[in-house]
Amino acid sequence: MRMASFEAFACDACKGLFARPQHSCRRCGAITILPVNLSGRGTLTSFTTIRVPPTVFLGQEPYDIAVIDLEEGLRVTARLTVPAGRAAEIGDPAVFEEVLPYGPVFRLI
Template sequence: MGAHISIPMYQRAVKQRYRLVGLKCSNCGQIIFPPKAGCKSCGALDNFTEVQLSGRGKIYSYTVIAGAGAPPEFSEEAAYRGAYPVVLVELEEGPRIIAQLTEPVPAEIKIGMPVEMVLRQIYTEEDVIRYGYKFKVLEGEK
Protein backbone atom coordinates (compact mmCIF):
# COMPACT_ATOMS: atom_id res chain seq x y z
CA MET A 1 0.00 0.00 0.00
CA GLY A 2 1.40 3.38 -0.98
CA ALA A 3 0.89 6.99 -0.11
CA HIS A 4 -2.74 7.84 -0.79
CA ILE A 5 -3.41 10.62 -3.28
CA SER A 6 -7.08 11.38 -3.85
CA ILE A 7 -8.38 11.40 -7.42
CA PRO A 8 -9.25 15.16 -7.33
CA MET A 9 -5.79 16.00 -5.97
CA TYR A 10 -4.17 13.81 -8.62
CA GLN A 11 -6.23 15.44 -11.39
CA ARG A 12 -5.23 18.95 -10.27
CA ALA A 13 -1.59 17.97 -10.77
CA VAL A 14 -2.01 16.51 -14.29
CA LYS A 15 -0.45 19.51 -16.09
CA GLN A 16 2.69 19.38 -14.00
CA ARG A 17 2.84 15.59 -13.66
CA TYR A 18 2.42 14.78 -17.36
CA ARG A 19 3.45 17.89 -19.26
CA LEU A 20 5.80 19.86 -16.94
CA VAL A 21 3.67 23.01 -16.99
CA GLY A 22 4.98 25.58 -14.53
CA LEU A 23 4.26 29.20 -13.73
CA LYS A 24 6.18 32.33 -14.67
CA CYS A 25 5.95 35.29 -12.32
CA SER A 26 4.95 38.36 -14.33
CA ASN A 27 6.59 40.61 -11.70
CA CYS A 28 10.14 39.19 -11.68
CA GLY A 29 10.22 36.47 -14.39
CA GLN A 30 10.97 33.62 -11.94
CA ILE A 31 9.90 30.18 -13.22
CA ILE A 32 8.07 28.22 -10.53
CA PHE A 33 7.81 24.44 -10.65
CA PRO A 34 5.94 22.73 -9.26
CA PRO A 35 3.39 25.58 -9.24
CA LYS A 36 2.98 27.26 -5.84
CA ALA A 37 0.62 29.89 -4.47
CA GLY A 38 3.32 32.55 -4.44
CA CYS A 39 6.67 33.53 -5.94
CA LYS A 40 9.58 32.66 -3.68
CA SER A 41 11.73 35.24 -5.44
CA CYS A 42 9.63 38.43 -5.13
CA GLY A 43 6.72 37.35 -2.93
CA ALA A 44 3.99 38.01 -5.52
CA LEU A 45 0.78 36.13 -4.78
CA ASP A 46 -0.85 36.45 -8.21
CA ASN A 47 0.00 37.62 -11.71
CA PHE A 48 1.41 34.35 -13.07
CA THR A 49 1.26 32.85 -16.54
CA GLU A 50 1.55 29.18 -17.39
CA VAL A 51 4.76 28.17 -19.11
CA GLN A 52 5.64 24.89 -20.82
CA LEU A 53 9.00 23.65 -19.56
CA SER A 54 11.31 21.92 -22.02
CA GLY A 55 11.89 18.81 -19.91
CA ARG A 56 15.63 19.06 -20.56
CA GLY A 57 18.26 19.70 -17.94
CA LYS A 58 21.33 18.37 -16.16
CA ILE A 59 21.82 16.18 -13.13
CA TYR A 60 22.51 18.57 -10.25
CA SER A 61 22.79 15.84 -7.61
CA TYR A 62 21.72 12.23 -7.09
CA THR A 63 21.37 9.39 -4.64
CA VAL A 64 20.71 5.67 -4.88
CA ILE A 65 17.83 4.32 -2.81
CA ALA A 66 18.04 0.73 -1.63
CA GLY A 67 15.06 -1.46 -0.76
CA ALA A 68 14.94 -0.66 2.95
CA GLY A 69 15.03 3.09 2.26
CA ALA A 70 12.30 3.13 -0.38
CA PRO A 71 8.97 4.85 0.37
CA PRO A 72 6.07 2.35 0.56
CA GLU A 73 4.71 3.25 -2.89
CA PHE A 74 8.05 2.21 -4.41
CA SER A 75 8.50 -1.05 -2.48
CA GLU A 76 7.47 -3.10 -5.53
CA GLU A 77 10.09 -1.38 -7.68
CA ALA A 78 12.72 -1.75 -4.97
CA ALA A 79 11.95 -5.48 -4.73
CA TYR A 80 12.22 -5.82 -8.52
CA ARG A 81 15.26 -3.62 -9.18
CA GLY A 82 17.02 -3.67 -5.84
CA ALA A 83 18.47 -0.18 -5.65
CA TYR A 84 17.42 2.63 -7.98
CA PRO A 85 18.75 6.13 -8.66
CA VAL A 86 16.89 9.32 -7.83
CA VAL A 87 18.19 12.54 -9.35
CA LEU A 88 17.86 16.23 -8.63
CA VAL A 89 17.60 17.79 -12.09
CA GLU A 90 18.21 21.44 -12.81
CA LEU A 91 15.94 22.21 -15.73
CA GLU A 92 17.10 24.53 -18.54
CA GLU A 93 14.57 27.08 -17.28
CA GLY A 94 16.03 27.06 -13.75
CA PRO A 95 13.80 25.05 -11.39
CA ARG A 96 15.24 21.95 -9.75
CA ILE A 97 13.06 18.86 -9.45
CA ILE A 98 13.48 15.38 -8.00
CA ALA A 99 12.65 12.29 -10.04
CA GLN A 100 13.75 8.74 -10.70
CA LEU A 101 16.26 7.99 -13.43
CA THR A 102 14.99 5.48 -15.99
CA GLU A 103 16.71 2.43 -17.33
CA PRO A 104 19.12 1.74 -18.72
CA VAL A 105 20.95 3.48 -15.93
CA PRO A 106 24.50 4.40 -16.86
CA ALA A 107 27.15 2.45 -14.96
CA GLU A 108 28.35 5.72 -13.52
CA ILE A 109 25.99 8.60 -12.95
CA LYS A 110 27.74 11.96 -13.09
CA ILE A 111 26.81 15.44 -11.94
CA GLY A 112 26.20 17.53 -15.07
CA MET A 113 24.94 14.64 -17.25
CA PRO A 114 22.29 15.94 -19.66
CA VAL A 115 18.87 14.38 -19.15
CA GLU A 116 15.40 14.60 -20.64
CA MET A 117 11.96 14.06 -19.11
CA VAL A 118 10.00 10.98 -20.11
CA LEU A 119 6.54 9.86 -19.05
CA ARG A 120 6.60 6.54 -17.18
CA GLN A 121 4.70 4.45 -14.66
CA ILE A 122 5.59 5.66 -11.17
CA TYR A 123 3.68 3.20 -8.97
CA THR A 124 0.38 1.35 -8.57
CA GLU A 125 -2.14 2.14 -5.85
CA GLU A 126 -5.31 0.10 -5.37
CA ASP A 127 -4.84 -1.38 -8.88
CA VAL A 128 -4.61 2.10 -10.44
CA ILE A 129 -1.38 2.82 -12.29
CA ARG A 130 0.03 6.25 -11.46
CA TYR A 131 2.09 7.85 -14.21
CA GLY A 132 4.42 10.81 -14.03
CA TYR A 133 7.78 12.10 -15.09
CA LYS A 134 11.13 10.40 -14.79
CA PHE A 135 14.36 11.38 -16.54
CA LYS A 136 16.59 9.52 -18.95
CA VAL A 137 20.19 10.24 -19.80
CA LEU A 138 20.42 11.63 -23.33
CA GLU A 139 21.84 9.29 -25.95
CA GLY A 140 25.59 9.44 -26.39
CA GLU A 141 26.02 10.79 -22.85
CA LYS A 142 26.06 7.50 -20.92
Protein backbone atom coordinates in the same frame (compact mmCIF):
# COMPACT_ATOMS: atom_id res chain seq x y z
CA MET B 1 12.04 8.83 -28.86
CA ARG B 2 10.36 12.23 -28.70
CA MET B 3 11.14 14.43 -25.72
CA ALA B 4 8.23 15.92 -23.79
CA SER B 5 8.14 19.53 -22.64
CA PHE B 6 8.17 20.08 -18.89
CA GLU B 7 5.27 22.10 -17.48
CA ALA B 8 6.36 24.56 -14.83
CA PHE B 9 4.98 27.81 -13.42
CA ALA B 10 6.34 31.34 -13.79
CA CYS B 11 5.66 34.55 -11.90
CA ASP B 12 4.27 37.12 -14.32
CA ALA B 13 6.03 39.93 -12.44
CA CYS B 14 9.60 38.71 -11.73
CA LYS B 15 9.64 35.67 -14.07
CA GLY B 16 10.69 33.35 -11.21
CA LEU B 17 10.18 29.66 -12.07
CA PHE B 18 8.54 27.01 -9.91
CA ALA B 19 8.06 23.28 -10.45
CA ARG B 20 4.68 23.29 -8.66
CA PRO B 21 1.76 25.71 -8.74
CA GLN B 22 2.00 28.59 -6.26
CA HIS B 23 -0.68 30.87 -4.79
CA SER B 24 1.83 33.70 -4.84
CA CYS B 25 5.43 34.19 -5.85
CA ARG B 26 7.91 33.24 -3.13
CA ARG B 27 10.36 35.77 -4.55
CA CYS B 28 8.36 38.95 -5.07
CA GLY B 29 4.91 38.21 -3.61
CA ALA B 30 2.99 38.73 -6.86
CA ILE B 31 -0.20 36.69 -7.23
CA THR B 32 -0.15 36.05 -10.99
CA ILE B 33 1.52 32.68 -11.54
CA LEU B 34 1.17 31.27 -15.05
CA PRO B 35 1.88 27.81 -16.50
CA VAL B 36 4.83 27.64 -18.90
CA ASN B 37 6.33 24.86 -20.98
CA LEU B 38 10.06 24.38 -20.56
CA SER B 39 12.35 22.43 -22.88
CA GLY B 40 12.64 19.41 -20.59
CA ARG B 41 16.43 19.36 -21.14
CA GLY B 42 18.80 19.55 -18.22
CA THR B 43 21.92 18.36 -16.45
CA LEU B 44 22.25 15.78 -13.68
CA THR B 45 23.39 17.70 -10.60
CA SER B 46 23.03 15.04 -7.91
CA PHE B 47 21.53 11.57 -7.50
CA THR B 48 21.14 8.68 -5.10
CA THR B 49 19.99 5.10 -5.47
CA ILE B 50 17.14 4.03 -3.18
CA ARG B 51 17.59 0.41 -2.12
CA VAL B 52 15.28 0.36 0.92
CA PRO B 53 12.21 2.37 -0.14
CA PRO B 54 9.28 3.73 1.83
CA THR B 55 6.38 1.26 2.03
CA VAL B 56 4.48 2.96 -0.81
CA PHE B 57 7.37 2.22 -3.22
CA LEU B 58 8.11 -1.36 -2.15
CA GLY B 59 8.79 -3.54 -5.17
CA GLN B 60 10.17 -0.64 -7.23
CA GLU B 61 13.66 -0.78 -5.70
CA PRO B 62 16.34 -0.11 -6.57
CA TYR B 63 15.51 3.22 -8.20
CA ASP B 64 17.31 6.52 -8.60
CA ILE B 65 16.23 9.94 -7.36
CA ALA B 66 17.99 12.91 -8.93
CA VAL B 67 18.32 16.66 -8.92
CA ILE B 68 18.18 18.02 -12.47
CA ASP B 69 19.12 21.58 -13.39
CA LEU B 70 16.95 22.52 -16.37
CA GLU B 71 18.34 24.75 -19.14
CA GLU B 72 15.91 27.51 -18.13
CA GLY B 73 17.34 27.69 -14.58
CA LEU B 74 14.79 25.63 -12.64
CA ARG B 75 16.12 22.88 -10.33
CA VAL B 76 13.86 19.80 -10.14
CA THR B 77 13.93 16.69 -7.95
CA ALA B 78 12.75 13.69 -9.96
CA ARG B 79 12.89 9.96 -10.54
CA LEU B 80 15.79 9.12 -12.88
CA THR B 81 15.85 6.43 -15.57
CA VAL B 82 19.35 5.23 -16.43
CA PRO B 83 19.75 3.22 -19.66
CA ALA B 84 20.89 -0.39 -19.22
CA GLY B 85 24.64 -0.82 -19.20
CA ARG B 86 25.27 2.80 -18.28
CA ALA B 87 26.22 4.43 -14.99
CA ALA B 88 24.94 7.89 -14.04
CA GLU B 89 27.54 10.60 -13.56
CA ILE B 90 27.20 14.17 -12.34
CA GLY B 91 27.05 16.44 -15.39
CA ASP B 92 25.27 13.91 -17.62
CA PRO B 93 22.53 15.35 -19.86
CA ALA B 94 18.96 14.34 -19.02
CA VAL B 95 15.55 14.85 -20.58
CA PHE B 96 12.04 14.91 -19.15
CA GLU B 97 9.95 11.83 -19.97
CA GLU B 98 6.67 12.00 -18.06
CA VAL B 99 4.87 12.89 -14.85
CA LEU B 100 3.69 9.98 -12.73
CA PRO B 101 1.52 10.21 -9.60
CA TYR B 102 4.65 10.56 -7.44
CA GLY B 103 6.30 13.19 -9.63
CA PRO B 104 8.39 13.80 -12.76
CA VAL B 105 10.64 11.23 -14.42
CA PHE B 106 13.80 12.19 -16.31
CA ARG B 107 15.99 9.94 -18.45
CA LEU B 108 19.73 10.17 -19.04
CA ILE B 109 20.71 10.66 -22.69
